[in-house]
Amino acid sequence: MTEAEQPHPGRVPLAPAEPERMTAAEAHGPRWVVPGGVETEAEERLGDVVDPGTGRPRVLSSKCPTCIRRPGIRLAPGRLAELEGGAVETGSWITCHETLPGDGIPVGVQAICRGFWDLYREASVGCRLVQLCGGPVFADLDELLGAARREEQDAQRP
DSSP states (O other), X not given: XXXXXXXXXXXXXXXXXXXXXXXXXHHTXXXXXXTTEEEETHHHHHOOOBOTTTSSBEEESSOOTTOTTSTTOOOSTTHHHHHHXXXXXXXXXXXXXXXXXXXXXXXXXXXXXXXXXXXXTTTOHHHHXXXXXXXXXXXXXXXXXXXXXXXXXXXXXX
């Protein structure tokens, strides 16, 4: 495949895994080799949990009002296990859905789901690495989103 034929110029697609051996993360979208490593199209949907002031990932200081780990929150049967299992299997985490990009929330103010962090911070390699590298930055949801919305409003002013 030439660069001109690639759907994303400058990126080389990784060979897909055999379907029966595909991880949950691989099933979410194509993976690409780029000069800095590997990226997924999911990055565009999930944003960035890294706090620019410290360089460490953000975790919400408490569960959001609709956290997938709050009693009474219902997902499709098996969906919670699929989400959490996929994140643990890939050494990652779940981004809090209240902080996902869109609806006035820019990329760069995302946070790790507190419900996931509380249950899986020892099981997920990514979460363990965060702890070994100084721990996360704990962020209040209202403060985080309020600051993001103020920055967006300031950027739109003439």
